[in-house]
Amino acid sequence: MAERLIVALSGASGVIYGVRVLQVLQQIDGLESHLILTPSAIRTLVEETDFTADDVRGMADRVYSHADIGASISSGSFKTKGMLVAPCSAKTLSGIANSYDNELVVRAADVCLKERRRVVLLFRETPLHAGHIDMMERATRNGAILMPPVPAFYHRPATIDDIVNQTVGRALDLFDIDPRIVKRWKDETVPDQEAAMGARELKAAAKP
Numbered sequence: 001m002a003e004r005l006i007v008a009l010s011g012a013s014g015v016i017y018g019v020r021v022l023q024v025l026q027q028i029d030g031l032e033s034h035l036i037l038t039p040s041a042i043r044t045l046v047e048e049t050d051f052t053a054d055d056v057r058g059m060a061d062r063v064y065s066h067a068d069i070g071a072s073i074s075s076g077s078f079k080t081k082g083m084l085v086a087p088c089s090a091k092t093l094s095g096i097a098n099s100y101d102n103e104l105v106v107r108a109a110d111v112c113l114k115e116r117r118r119v120v121l122l123f124r125e126t127p128l129h130a131g132h133i134d135m136m137e138r139a140t141r142n143g144a145i146l147m148p149p150v151p152a153f154y155h156r157p158a159t160i161d162d163i164v165n166q167t168v169g170r171a172l173d174l175f176d177i178d179p180r181i182v183k184r185w186k187d188e189t190v191p192d193q194e195a196a197m198g199a200r201e202l203k204a205a206a207k208p
């Protein structure tokens, strides 16, 4: 039987992360994507991309209404690998942190957490107030992995696609899914002498 990953797109900026997740999962054999799109994600999709909601729905194996709290994924008896929320808004994070399960995204995440399945939240808001940090802590204590989509630069991204792919690939790493889009850090270490020289140059540059 194929494995299943629940993918939720909520209304934070960076809806392209969720779209890319669905695109790369289409290339993985033996894995089904189970999609929930919130109404606000559809709004950000319009603002931030040229995709329609139907385009995105067409990328998934199964699609659920976010209002359908009786869907299969709202029960722990329906087995999944877990859930990736990409991007995750402050509102959805708040729901998950507090088990406020009145919408399917939050209910499905809460179910995954109680079943001790992996839940990864690409929480996107900035700057943060103490309430956001509290919610991140609470969700983490409940078992979620908070992974704000902060870009990496060590792989020398040249395009937005490079940045998006690296974050999406690292998020899927957390589910042991490897669509081969991550540029992995090379094994060779920088020779000691060069590293020391780099540190000296940094110190010199920092002097007023």
Ligand SMILES: Cc1cc2nc3c(=O)[nH]c(=O)nc-3n(C[C@H](O)[C@H](O)[C@H](O)COP(=O)(O)O)c2cc1C
Pocket: 009, 010, 011, 012, 013, 038, 039, 040, 041, 043, 044, 047, 088, 089, 090, 091, 092, 124, 125, 126
């Ligand atoms: C263009 C746009 C960008 C937004 N960006 C963010 C964001 O980065 N983070 C966030 O928490 N909310 C953001 N919002 C607000 C959320 O969409 C809003 O709080 C919504 O109620 C979230 O609902 P949901 O979590 O059910 O998708 C944005 C809204 C719009 C229209």
